[in-house]
Amino acid sequence: MSAPVETRPAPVPDSPPPGPGQPRRIGAGMLDPTQLWRALPQALRKLNPVTLFRNPVMFVTEVGAALTTGIAVVHPSLFGWLITGWLWLTVVFANLAEAVAESRGKAQADSLRRTRQQTTAWRLAGWEPGATQDAYLEEAVAASELRRGDIVSVPAGELIPGDGDVIQGAASVDESAITGESAPVIRESGGDRSAVTGGTRVLSDHLVVRITQEPGQSFL
Template identity: 35%
Template sequence: MYPTANEKIIISRRVPCRLQTRRIKKFHNSRLSPCGQQTAPAESCCTDHACATESAPAAEALSDARYSWQVDGMDCAACARKVGNRGPQVPGVSQVQVLFATEKLLVNAEGDVRAQVENAVRQAGYTLRDADAPAAEQTRGSLLRDNLPLLTLVIMMALSWGLEQANHPAGQLAFIATTLVGLWPVARQALRLIKSGSWFAIETLMSVAAIGALFIGATAEAAMVLLLFLIGERLEGWAASRARQGVSALMALKPDTAIRLRNGVRETVAQRDLRPGDVIEVAAGGRLPADGQLLSPFASFDESALTGESVPVERQAGERVAAGATSVDRLVQLTVISEPGDSAIDRILKLIEEAEERRAPIERFIDRFSRIYTPAIMVVALLVAIVPPLFFASAWLPWIYKGLTLLLIGCPCALVISTPAAITSGLAVAARRGALIKGGRGAGAAGPGAPGGVR
């Protein structure tokens, strides 16, 4: 399917940085104006219908305060939906956005609702931290702490299996103990979600299956269910981390600190403390922490991270240079011209965040389907467990066992993470190579046969 004029896929590819910056700024600002005020339909980021659904809420929310957080522990689209469902329950909140690609929660609200939102999201089992706070480093201690429940369950499962071979009754008791240890974090999360209104979460499905297996005497199966679930959770987190690596690489283009010149004195400051008008110094091989205007007579810059052009570009005094560019051959001085959070790289990241909202048709279908899939599986499993014994005089235990088996094989984890992870990874990799794709719809349309498609 070929894209229409209003569904232009590629914003820029090997375009000079100053032109790309103008296009990015124009694209970003167009979302904040009503459709009727957009003067260039061919460059619009959405169709008329999309503008009606996206620009209007943004315009209505301009008078509200806007808060943002980083969300820890959000590994899939289902997790993002759980976080997003908590926001509207806080009084005063007018709009909530959860961005899976950058792990961000954006809230528009009347008044200061930060404490209420943080408490509501914490009840759903997730942790919020300030959007400007640096991410916690993954040390050996933190990795061990994160994987301790899984490692404990693996060890207990192996010991239970060995004990069961030597002494069957003792082995059964060991499997029960293993199940209870593995069930505790899963059931606790399921109870939190039930209290918040999410009755048919994946954690609920796993808890019901494990408890049911214990009641029918399938203790080894109950322990194995929880072990496989925790393994799946860790693999899910790994897949989400892989999908976000492209975004992390973009964020890493800006150094955390900068050398600022003030009254002839050099001082090291945080990148977020730079303001327009500050004079900064960048050594040869260093990256620009913000958009700047060159003060040195001339210099060469590697702008491949932004434009895809591998040949260094020579800039003269007075020309603009984008954040993330690398000074190739000399020490340079520049005047900062961008506000914190509004450099070229920041605008690209905002485009990726906005592009995530323009989801591909298959992604929207999976999102709708997953809402009814889990409760449907639970209903079907219940019918499988009780209908044959009640109406056809079959034995109870075999059919209860089959019903619990259906609960397990119906777990939708792989379904709900596959498409969002693939699209997020694709958008980030394309942006890192100098091509900006306008959402999952554009990514789906961009193929070998599509005009301007990514190859």
């Protein structure tokens, strides 16, 4: 049985840098006033001692800020108010940084979910190790239609459509969207480097992956 001819879309190139006069997007590592403003309510809610108790260092700092506030009210002094102000600023900014990190993480995860849902997977029907190309069928399906046990082909430049294990091949994989680590990692069949995560991108070579998670049960 001969395999149908499928035309793979070419990998989408990276966007070129903005030209003169064009707006430049603010990177994830840069200060975004809008994001800080949106995270401020969440940071203030984290001042609740019950919530802050999970972070012992900041909980002790908040208790110290409350005590110095009482002392500054009873015995007003410039030094007392300065210490009180610095302690409260420390607590608020620590909560703000945590709220911003949570917001960015949630936005990144949502973006990866949407991207993976729109990803086309190349499912292999009847594939076995060492099989020639005319021994199995390769069909294009939506990544959301994949089920545990399905086998997919992932060439260089394409996204891995779901969580799984590499059963053939070796390739460098960009996992920065998941781990934040810019350096690519090697994923290969066998051993302890076979697990791959949906939404990561194959940078070189080619992988054959067996899906190990049902829809809705993946890492994301």
